[in-house]
Amino acid sequence: MGRKVVVAVCTLNQWALDFEGNLNRILQSIQEAKEMGALYRTGPELEICGYSCEDHFHEPDTFLHSWQVLAELLKSPTCKDILVDVGMPVQHRNVSYNCRVAFLNKNILLIRPKMLLCEDGNYRETRWFSGWTKDRQVEGYYLPRMITAITNQTTVPIGDAVISTRDTCIGFEICEELWNPQSRHIPMALDGVEIISNGSGSYMELRKAYVTVDLVKSATFKSGGAYLFSNLRGCDGQRIYFNGCSCVSVNGEVVSRGLQFALHDVEVITATIDLEDIRSYRTNIRSRSHLAASNVPFPRIAVDFALSDDEDIHLTISPPIEWKYLTPEEEIELGPACWLWDYLRRSGQGGFFLPLSGGVDSTSTACIVFSMCTQICEAVQKGESQVLYDVRKILCQSDYTPSDPMELCNRLLVTCYMASENSSQETKQRASQLASEIGSYHFPIVIDSAVSAVIGIFTTATGLVPKFRTKGGCPRQNLALQNIQARLRMVLSYLFAQLMLWVRGRPGGLLVLGSSNVDEALRGYMTKYDCSSADVNPIGGISKTDLKSFLQYAKSRFFLPSLSEILQAPPTAELEPLADGQITQTDEQDMGMTYAELSEFGRLRKMYHCGPFSMFEKLVHKWNNKCTPQEVAEKVKHFFRCYAINRHKMTVLTPSYHAESYSPDDNRFDHRPFLYRVHWNWQFKIIDDTVAQMGKDKRIKQGDATKPESPSGSSANISLNFNMRRDRKGVLI
Template sequence: MGRKVTLATCSLNQWALDFEGNLQRILESIRIAKEKGARYRLGPELEICGYGCSDHYFESDTILHSFQVLTKLLESPVTSDIICDVGMPVMHKNVRYNCRVIFLNKKILLIRPKMVMANAGNYRELRWFTPWNKSREIEEHFLPRTIQEITGQDTVPFGDAVLATKDTCLGSEICEELWAPNSPHIDMGLDGVEIFTNGSGSHHELRKAHLRVDLVRSTTTKNGGIYLLSNLRGCDSDRLYFDGCSMISINGDIVVQGSQFSLENVEVLTATLDLEDVRSYRAHTSSRCISASRVPPFHRVHVDFSLSSFDDVYTPTSEPIQWKYHTPAEEISLGPACWLWDYLRRSKQGGFLLPLSGGVDSSAVACIVYSMCRLVCQAVDAGNKEVLRDVRQLVGDDMYVPKMPQELCRRLLTTCYMATENSSKETRERAKTLSEQIGSYHMTPNIDTAVRAVIGIFTMVTGKVPQFRVHGGSGPENLALQNVQARIRMVIAYLFAQLSLWSRGLPGGLLVLGSANVDESLRGYLTKYDCSSADINPIGGISKTDLRGFIQYCIDNFQLTALASILSAPPTAELEPLTDGQVSQTDEDDMGMTYDELSVYGKLRKVVKTGPYSMFCKLLLMWKEISPRQVRKVNLYQIYVLQWTFVLVQSTFIPPTPIFPH
């Protein structure tokens, strides 16, 4: 009797509601899996319709089209003689579920609904789906007539069950269930399930890969078994980036690692593993055997199919590997770059426009676009025809082949330094030098005329002439004069984004890139409708500390020497008059705290979930070298955050200026 099984998992770049494209990518992954000898193929969560359908899940034709895709899959000869596990929404007894549909040779074996919903942070699954709350129970699901005609089945099992093939037993989890404290794999493993599968839609966050890998390894360290994780890739029409990282684990060891950041639309991983390794690993642990003898059984759907072959003694098995992690700086370089590429090619715009100030934040965004161009050139060099087709469509040239990232960057990125009388020569030169090194199309308009015109309207109506503080003006005057510059930059940025390609005789428009980091957003240190306003913001979830590490990474790896002076310069908005030609205003002085402190506050607030008092107590231990009175500035930070949150949620009153005091 056979004991070695070859299993396949995959990362797919699926698009919301792109049913035809999603179908082709699913078929391609199944074809590759079969070529590699796999007898079971796992796909990511909701791969048929795309995860990011949002309120389109409420529309009945989303489920109708999903079943139409399932019809094509069942009919295709590509899906013969391999168990296929696909994700799609299913309506059962007038309730919408997020499901796995598992089929073999034109027969649906099981529809397994998701039992634990992701409904925190970036996820709102309870808005669209209902969790299956009947543990270890199944019901009969009546299939649509189009499916009945193909499968010859009127009904199929629907619910919490496992598959029993001739040689092993498989059980499904769906994304969030792996992260839950009472994950289904615990009891499934005790009941003899040897292969666990998880079709996932897990988004990218800095350092999240460590947690994801630890979770997968831990599932099979205590309980033994084989675990397959399949994850989405790409932006899927939303602000999230799904970062792949599909993997296969056995008995606590990772044996196959998928790429975390890639422009490939289809990636298939396979591993050949010995079921006897699972059985001996489990039998060796007495406490597990005692627990297994007491666990209530799962309903088993019997499948007349084997994952192993009879004569596999000499078949080599996959060996454990050491997972290779990206550093946070590498993650910033690759993750947002892949997301920008997906966003750009799906929007079918002509590129990006970035207000480049010569500071760390906007320079980091410029470097991310440059990294995107590097990835595109590498993909084209490697023979990726889909990437080449998308590049040609974006630049409007059917013969274009990108060779150098600087050359591609000039076509896709327009940078704009919007100078005023308060801008220093140093920041202007830094922006210009960086644009030359990355290759962007750079402009340097002076916006003083527009600023004076807006202030002139106020003076004409009121008869008052506001002054900066250094010229004897009050706090409100000083703040208003700063904010009018910032907001005019936003207006001009959108004007140039819409018309700069037209002015150069090129088609299309540009997407405006924002450059507000997460620390400033949490603190409320920004002018609304300036850097906080853009089409997309690649660094909106990244702290200033991590961005500075990324800038150093770009200096070391991209040879962008212009970044050295940007990194060493004090952060400044340059909205107040210069003193002897030099910057007199700095961000940290305005905020009353450093960016390093802000990063610590942000982590304690958003990750550790502390309030003012708890944060104060933790900082007393972290910052033993300073006095408790100095640590008290944390209370000031929390007050600013609460005020800023209040401002953002009001529907009837939005103050015209930021609330940080000067």
């Protein structure tokens, strides 16, 4: 006889410390789960307080307000006759834990603390929480008096236990426990736990959605069972974007899934599971059954409640589904746009201001805003009332209903081409054409008078007139004159952002958008406090290569013909004088490396933890078809010199959407010094010695009897003589 149960997995867009909003979204998800026939509802990690409270987890208020929200849930008639577990922080014996709290009909059944905490990437959980280390043990937790008044319970179990209903057994993992090599779902499954839920706070990176899916499927493939993965969605106050993808897996197959990116705050998916299918699957894996027979049991919290009933024969089992992954271009189209929407509606501002240069980076930012407008219009057409409410609130227009992305973009995005005497007509035309295609409120300005005024102040004070290199100036003068233009654009951006809505007869101000990519940040190819400095940067974690691919995709996705010309143009800062009206300065020439090489350096430095020597060792083989060992050595040394010189710029990077696993975002994702000895004396000497040895070995192999001159000195006797030179920016390298 079949035993069919309906379970609900919720994706919520929670805000850190927004206890009222978080409570309402949790209640909405429980109500929707009940309407869909579920008798068990699970949600994402720390959903009551928000995941990214960070050092607010050191404040007693955070714990107090979390209990107050739980009290409201316990009292709510919405939560009647449904088994619910929610995520919240709990202090037990003066230790803070990240917990799931399961309750049913005004009774708390179990507080299950997280056992394995996450400490990599953007996660720093042990700064605020401790892991529960008492394997398969429970203790008594003394409830706050406000909870006792509702439940009539003084103590409840806290620890590593499972819940046993009349018809099945439910266990819990929390986020990192799924990723860990010793995942808890294995011993729980061996102990007969048939439904395992995971409340998670997993953020997106490009090309990484498959990781979670594979782990969830694998969790039930080897040992059977149902796995309920519930993830956060949205920006809850940090650079990261939680990307949903909540799902249910049964016996190694995904049977239900949620969206990866969406604007609505609450998404509930359900799955109908036949418990007998789980039991049959498990008993047919004989080695698993033999192992399970000797498994140490978990403490079981018995509850007089069933997830199935005698009429479940009418329920249709959820069949396996194929998971269709988004391409990286689609992830760039949707993810940063959703992140910007969250930031905009929570900031209290009226839109965005973007310096639009006509290049790939600022164009990508503009297209992402247009994608946001497109998603807003689609959501409103689907009846998403919260999205409509937020749009009207942002625009201060209670009767407005968006239907055309271009018209909405004109209201939300102001773009400005900031020309100097070094700007070309081609870039101005490209910016103007793109603005007309996406509908942004666009205008050009000329900043030469401001530049002249600043130079005039310097000349009055010193009696000297700085000149560009092409007019006889030294590298220092040349660099300073470029930086004046870049920094004045930042100043003017904030001026226009503050006043453009006043000009247009609307209240409020605009958020300034940055548009420097992850590769430029890694190389430090930007002026500190120039127009790369902004309020937020949707492309700051995306590589130049991926941005070009995105624009190629966006050209047809949004029908933007101007992108063809923008993609064909060489990237340029346009800060040096033109020659006969033509651009003389290109980014890759200035940087001394290509964007493709920069991405390679970035991945090796961050993802593969390479210093100069180990990076050289890897690249000398990978690039052996296009570079000699000496050329590879020079490229690696040039990168590390530039990286060290410019690392201080990472401390002031505009908060950026995290998308790339080699982001150099300082003191958050990338914990490295910002002050280096830039010559890397020891490391570069070892590289040079290796190149010399490789040359010697090659000559010996070719039968050359002439031995090369031995490297001078021992490894401890390092020469301090370096050929000091400057790049095109005038930076000493």
